[in-house]
Amino acid sequence: MGSLNIENVKKAFGPVEVLKGINLEVTDGEFVVFVGPSGCGKSTLLRVIAGLEDSTSGRVVIDGQDVSATPPAKRGIAMVFQTYALYPHLTVKNNMGLGLKQANTPAAEIDRRIGIASSMLSLEPYLERRPAELSGGQRQRVAIGRAVVREPKLFLFDEPLSNLDAALRVNTRLEIAQLHRRLKATMIYVTHDQVEAMTLADKIVVLNAGRIEQIGGPMELYNSPANEFVAGFIGSPKMNFVDGARLGETAKTIGVRPEHLTVDPKSGAWKGTVVHAEHLGADTNLYLDCEKAGLITVRIFGVYDAEPGATLYATPDPAKTYRFGADGKVLK
């Protein structure tokens, strides 16, 4: 009971078209992540689903019901915002209960649901505090609790981890993943961080300039990207793109992921000099300036000693090399 259909949704602010016809189907219980660079329209799409923005044309259908003209509070959704957006004048308990109170839910029921949500998110000691007395991580947990309490058909997350520091981000990410497993609710999550997308999603929707570039599971996007944009966006460090003509290939662009390149000091396909080496412990990122391929990144697992200025040969794994046509699409 939490399916979502988006049918040809377009959104324009004046002459600027932000969404250029989005079609998407989300089945019950799915964790869908919208990912894309800033300005790609992912947040706008989420706002259209929430009803905070009206679409210029197209339909939003939640659970088989066209909600295009329904106010946000009546859509059966709950949203978690990047800036937490807690009510500063209310205690944690009242923050979580306000939506239910507005919907005339009996007080006993509100208390029961707050009890469940706060134990799930270990918020019990803070119920009587105000948001100002909480840390960033606690505030975001309250915001998540406020969404859980409403038992919505659809959870919407708008970059919920962006304001947290790195360590908290990993913890909260874990909590969201557990929450999804426990509630089995449909969740839609917006982020610009492809790591969050890969780790959380059942299904990733890659957006660029108001269009959907590709929809698929994390591994599907990683292993068979539909085009150059998706190939470049998913995976870190970013895929290397080499001009096909320089390699004597027929394809416009050749793409190789940094982890699908091997290096050898004596022989290989592309000769280059080390520009810079990043030692991360578990792996090493080498930046090579190659005669044929230009500046490329190579990711080597484990420790690899390479001084800047040294000569190395890089060889791509032919089975994991992508070929892109002039239109950016993958050539089969």
Next chain:
Amino acid sequence: MSTATRSLPRTIGAHAILLTYTAIALFPVILVIMNSFKSRAGIFGAPLTPPTPGTFDLIGYTTVIGQGDFIHYFQNSLVVTVASLFFVLLFGAMAAFALSEYRFRGNSLMGLYLALGIMIPIRLGTVAILQLMVASGLVNTLTALILVYTAQGLPLAIFILSEFMKQVSDDLKNAGRIDGLSEYTIFFRLVLPLVRPSMATVAVFTMIPIWNDLWFPLILAPSEETKTVTLGAQLFLGQFVTNWNAILAALSLAIMPVLILYVIFSRQLIRGITSGAVK
């Protein structure tokens, strides 16, 4: 104490400048209050000395309280100021919210139109306002003054408040919408408390000209019933003989209510003025 950021000569210099300025700013006020407690001969004999047992005299205050209905004038001033302030803040904040929150055709044009009053003094329209008040039978009522002062205060209020309203987090308002709060609840419960410092700033800027105004009370409501304090004080200002004791006493008394309102707002005010700069 750390001395990295302090040096004694600089501290002394800064304080000297500030103290000089404070003295200059306070001098006329102190002069007025000092002389209001002196006899007529004392005022003219030695205007710069504080009241001594020889010159101390409450004649000014007794005249003010005895002659004319000063308590009543005070009431009028207070009613007009507080009511105008209330309407300016209420309507100003609502208009500012609409301008900053909703996208509609002609939004920026409307903003410009509402801010136009900052550049055009309302007194230019005095004749038309008087005709309007005569036609609607509002001459010699406090309502006339409240209406005019509300109109006078709104442009600046809208201009300042809409800037501050733009800074209120969109996420917070959207969270309210998702929780089913009405736009009015969002405005009164979520947004207004967050812009309280700027409301205090606007309140002070609006209040002082209204309290001190002589022009409109003189033209629109000069009757005994509706006189304000500033107009009442004119009673003692003659063409040939001026009752300085009474005028100084009346002015000293007139400072009090503004001072009280200012103290109420000032704690918020400082935050309002500096919030844009440091955050």
